[in-house]
Amino acid sequence: MGTRDQDLQSSRVVILGGGPGGYESALVARRLGADVTVVERLGLGGSAVLTDVVPSKTLIATAEWMTIADRAPDLGIHLDAPVPAHPRIDRTRAIRESEQHRVDLGEVNVRVKALAAAQSADVHARLEREGIRMVIGSGRLEGPRRVVATQPDGREHAFDADVVLVSTGAVPRVLPGGEPDGERILTWTQLYELTSLPERLIVVGSGVTGAEFAGAYLALGSEVVLVSSRDRVLPGEDADAADVIEEVFRGQGMTLMARSRAQSATRTADGVVVTLTDGRTVEGSHVLMAVGSVPSTSGIGLVEAGVRLSTSGHVEVDKVSRTSVRGVYAAGDCTGVLPLASVAAMQGRIAMSHALGDSVMPLSLRTVAANIFTEPEIATVGYSEAQLTAAGSRYVTSTLALAQNPRAKMLGMRHGFVKLFAHPAGQVLGGVVVAPNASELIFPITLAVSHRLTADEVASSFTVYPSVSGSIAEVARMLHQRQDD
Structure with a gap:
């Protein structure tokens, strides 16, 4: 028993990626006595905290308040009451109540980014309290037992490992001919730099990301056109649920273009033009390209280390997160198992429990709860x-x-x-x-x-x-x- 405990305490774990799969696995590994290093390029929490889940759901929560305010007249609450002239009425309160609700997107995005940074700082502080080593930089494998981290200033640090976990996530897919410029042609990671509400936002892609942002910007006050290559919005979801979302979107004035595949997006003098494969064009002030994601698995030494990738570039794993190479595990969006932060975290926890000899239950997707943050x-x-x-x-x-x-x-x-x-x-x-x-x-x-x-x-x-x-x-x-x- 003593030998096993000593082996666990001497285990060196190196994790590529500090998102939910990475930092949750780091916490498990540390509790099991391992020496743990996390290499993260963006900041602790990864894209889930800094550019994806946390900021998008914060924006959507703001839009939800607009939706609630729009329901107010149904409850007998009216926001356009005139300011009373009676001297005993508090004029400041009356003026505040008479104002129409509006959105300052610049202020909204300042808050969105501040909350994401605060959550990242919380994750960093927690790992620091647990005695986990953290390196901000890009990591790559040099064989299955060695990780090299390159910091932003170019300095490199090499770490030998008994166990490696790859949790490098995914990035937005770029449509050839619709390359983002960060100003008018945008991915979902770039929306938070906008300082004013798009007058007419074209959303290309009707999956979860496209539907969520289309609904949010519609509620915030933008005119929205949703371009879908499929027959309906949210084609992978329950058909009755998707029908409800379509009904709500149309009722709120969104333009839905079904069976319409985008071919390109180009800048104009004061906006964008999206060209469809059938030759039609759609004009707007901005376009959001929500056409899926690609795993961040190229150029980090996986193939050279013998790790098997699928044709889509995802790391192939089993139900305890093992890859094709002994001692190398993977978790999160880079595996393509299910693109949810909760699943990434569970994969990471399972990986470390398995690698370090703790009891473990294989991943079961039957009990995964998922949510789409439309309204x-x-x-x-x-x-x-x-x-x-x-x-x-x-x-x-x-x-x-x-x-x-x-x-x-x-x-x-x-x-x-x-x-x-x-x-x-x-x-x-x-x-x-x-x-x-x-x-x-x-x-x-x-x-x-x-x-x-x-x-x-x-x-x-x-x-x-x-x-x-x-x-x-x-x-x-x-x-x-x-x-x-």
Whole structure:
């Protein structure tokens, strides 16, 4: 036993990338007694904290307030009341209440970047408290047991390792002919440099990133055109959920161009022109290219070290995050398993537990909860209806519109639903929630899927009345099947 503990304490772990997969794995490795070094190019937290998840969701949270304000008249609240002349009325308060809400994008983006920097600093401080060595710079493998870090000033540091974790993430894919310039033609990492709201934003790509930003800028006040190469928005999501988002987008004035593939984007004197493959053109003030991402795996010595990559450039891993080379693990978007920060973190934790001899459960995607931060949000967990149908699985389903929920009515929520899938014998297989704050509401369904609860067990649990979460129990009750003798 003593020999094993000594071996763990002498293990040298080097991690390429300080995002969720990197810093979470670093914390696990340190707790298990390893000497840990993290090499990160952007700053602790990686792109997830500095240019992707944290800033995008902060921007979207700001847009959400605009959506709530737009619902105010439905609740009897009017923002355009005249300033009363009565001397006993507080004139300052009345003026504030009479102002129309507006957005200063420059101020919004200052706050967005400040919050991202603060979160990065928090991650850095936590790793520092744990005694983890951190190097800001670019890392590369020189064989499977040696990592070289190049700092911004050109200095190099070499680290020998017993275990290497690659968690280098991904970067926005660039469309040939639509190369970003950071001013008018933008990737999602460049949006936070804008100081004024785009008058007419063209969003190319209707996946999760495209839909989220299209909805956010629409709520903030931009005119938005969403160019989709597919039949509908969010083609990979639950069809009923995608239909709700399309209905909301169109109702708010967004222009949706389905089955329209972008060929190029070019600058004009005061804006941009997007040319489609069928020859049509779309003019706007700015264009966001949301056409996917590519893994950050080239030029860092992976192939030379023997690490096998897929045809798309992703690192191939198994369910405990091992690569094709002994002692080299990988986690996060560079693996292409599932582009979620929560999955990256879990992959990293599993990798270190496996590498350092701790107990470990292989990665299971069946219980991963995911959320799309449109308005309303779309949260999912477990098997989707498309997966169940494709597999020929037996299942029953029930759906309840959000508009039938009393709490939702009180809050002026009109769009959305709760849907459950269950085996005919009762076990909950998956679920979809479309609602404001669906990311919070999905958790009870996640528990049901994770612990293999039946619909009756969910239905028999008390819920607060009135509450939006009450719809989850109600949908479960709709799945009850009488057991006759």
